[in-house]
Amino acid sequence: METDIISLSPIGIVKSEIKDRKCMPLGGVEARIEVFPKYIEALERIDESSHLWILSWFHKAPRDVMKVVPRKVNPQSGKFGVFAVRTPVRPNPIALTLVKLNKVQENILYVAGLDAVDGTPVLDIKPYYKHDIVLSYRTPDIDNKNDSIKKSAK
Amino acid sequence: METDIISLSPIGIVKSEIKDRKCMPLGGVEARIEVFPKYIEALERIDESSHLWILSWFHKAPRDVMKVVPRKVNPQSGKFGVFAVRTPVRPNPIALTLVKLNKVQENILYVAGLDAVDGTPVLDIKPYYKHDIVLSYRTPDIDNKNDSIKKSAK
Numbered sequence: 162m163e164t165d166i167i168s169l170s171p172i173g174i175v176k177s178e179i180k181d182r183k184c185m186p187l188g189g190v191e192a193r194i195e196v197f198p199k200y201i202e203a204l205e206r207i208d209e210s211s212h213l214w215i216l217s218w219f220h221k222a223p224r225d226v227m228k229v230v231p232r233k234v235n236p237q238s239g240k241f242g243v244f245a246v247r248t249p250v251r252p253n254p255i256a257l258t259l260v261k262l263n264k265v266q267e268n269i270l271y272v273a274g275l276d277a278v279d280g281t282p283v284l285d286i287k288p289y290y291k292h293d294i295v296l297s298y299r300t301p302d303i304d305n306k307n308d309s310i311k312k313s314a315k
Numbered sequence: 316m317e318t319d320i321i322s323l324s325p326i327g328i329v330k331s332e333i334k335d336r337k338c339m340p341l342g343g344v345e346a347r348i349e350v351f352p353k354y355i356e357a358l359e360r361i362d363e364s365s366h367l368w369i370l371s372w373f374h375k376a377p378r379d380v381m382k383v384v385p386r387k388v389n390p391q392s393g394k395f396g397v398f399a400v401r402t403p404v405r406p407n408p409i410a411l412t413l414v415k416l417n418k419v420q421e422n423i424l425y426v427a428g429l430d431a432v433d434g435t436p437v438l439d440i441k442p443y444y445k446h447d448i449v450l451s452y453r454t455p456d457i458d459n460k461n462d463s464i465k466k467s468a469k
Contacts, residue, residue: 165436167372169321169407172398188446196398200406202381205396211453216370216409218321227356242359244326244350244440252354253323253438255370255409259447282319284407286398289452292342293413298443299365 171282172200173268175217180279182221182249189258189276194283196268204286208265212289215275218282219254226250238301245301255284325436326354327422329371334433336375336403343412343430348437350422358440362419366443369429372436373408380404392455399455409438 177192179185194215196204207213228240229248243251260272270286277283331346333339348369350358361367382394383402397405414426424440431437 165325167323167325167374167436167438169323169409171319171321172406200381200398203396203398203406205382205394205399206455207396207399209453209455210399211451212449214411216407216411220321227354228359240359242357242361244354244357245359245361245364245442247441247444251439252326252357253370255323255439257368257370257411257441259449282321284321285405285409287401287411288399288454289449290401290454291452294448294450295366295413295443296448297365298445299363300442300444301360301363 169284171218171284172286173197173283175275175277175279175281175283177275177277177279182278185276185278187276189260189274191263191271191273192275192277194270194272194286196270198268201268204265204268207270207286207288208262210288211262213260213262213270213272214287214289215258215260215272215277215283216285216287217256217258217277218284219249219256220282222249222251222254224252224254241301259289323438325372325438326440327351327437329429329431329433329435329437331429331431331433336432339430339432341430343414343428345425345427346429346431348424348426348440350424350437352422355422358419358422361424361440361442362416364442365416367414367416367426368441368443369412369414369426369431369437370439370441371410371412371431372438373403373410374436376403376405376408378406378408395455413443
C-alpha cells in the first residue's frame with residue numbers, strides 16, 4: 162500500500178495574470194479555469210453553485226519536506242508538520258482553494274479568490290456545500306495577519 | 316498538458332468498521348487514519364486543529380462517467396455534471412471530507428465524520444481554516460434529505 166502509485170491526469174489548467182508564486186496575494190486573484198473540452202459535460206449545472214473547491218496540483222512545490230514555518234502568515238508561530246498547515250509544501254501537493262464562481266462560458270470558469278499561478282494543473286472541481294461549514298472550530302493562531310483575506314471571494 | 320500524468324503515493328490508510336461503500340451513512344462514521352510512519356513528523360502540532368480536511372482516493376470509483384443523478388441525496392434533482400456535485404464518480408476520484416479530530420496517538424488520527432471505507436488510501440490532510448467558511452453561498456437543492464448529517468462531526 163505504502164508504495165502504491167496513483168495516477169492522475171489534469172482535467173484543466175489555470176489561466177491567471179500571476180505567473181510567479183511569490184507575487185500571489187494571500188487571498189488569491191480573479192482567474193480563469195480552462196477545463197479541457199473532453200470534460201465539458203462534467204460541468205453541467207455547475208452554475209447552480211456560487212462557490213467551488215478547486216483542487217489543483219502545486220507542481221513546483223517540494224514534496225520531501227515534513228515541517229515548515231508558515232512564514233507568509235505568521236513567522237512567530239514556529240514550526241508545524243505540513244499536515245497541520247495549508248502550505249503548498251507536502252508529500253502530495255494538492256492545493257485546496259475555495260473560490261467564488263463568477264461566470265461559466267462553455268468550458269471556461271471565471272472565478273475569484275484563486276491562489277494558483279498561471280499554468281497550474283487542475284485535478285478536480287467540487288461545489289461548496291453547507292456541510293463544509295463548521296462554526297465552532299479550533300485552529301492554530303498562525304493566520305492573525307489574515308483577517309482581511311478572502312473577502313473578495315465571499 | 317492534457318496527457319501529463321501526475322503520480323501520487325498514499326500517505327496513510329483509513330481503518331473503519333465500514334467495509335462496503337453501500338453501508339456508509341451519509342455523514343460518515345468514527346474511524347482511524349493510520350499515517351505511514353515515514354510521515355509522522357508531518358503531523359506535528361496537528362492536535363492544535365479541531366477539524367481536518369481528509370483527501371482520500373476513492374480507488375473503486377469509476378473515472379469515465381461525466382454525469383450522474385445524485386441518488387443518495389435526492390433522486391428528483393435530475394442529472395448533474397460530476398464537477399457540479401460531490402459524487403465519488405469523477406475523472407480524478409479525490410474525496411474531500413471534513414472530519415472532527417478526536418485524538419492523536421503517534422501516527423494514528425482518531426476522527427469522526429469520515430465517509431471513506433476501510434482500506435481507502437489517504438492522499439493528504441489539511442487543517443480547517445476560517446477562510447473555509449462561506450455563509451452566503453448558493454448550492455443546488457439536492458441535499459434536502461441531508462439536514463441532519465455531519466452533526467456528529469460538529
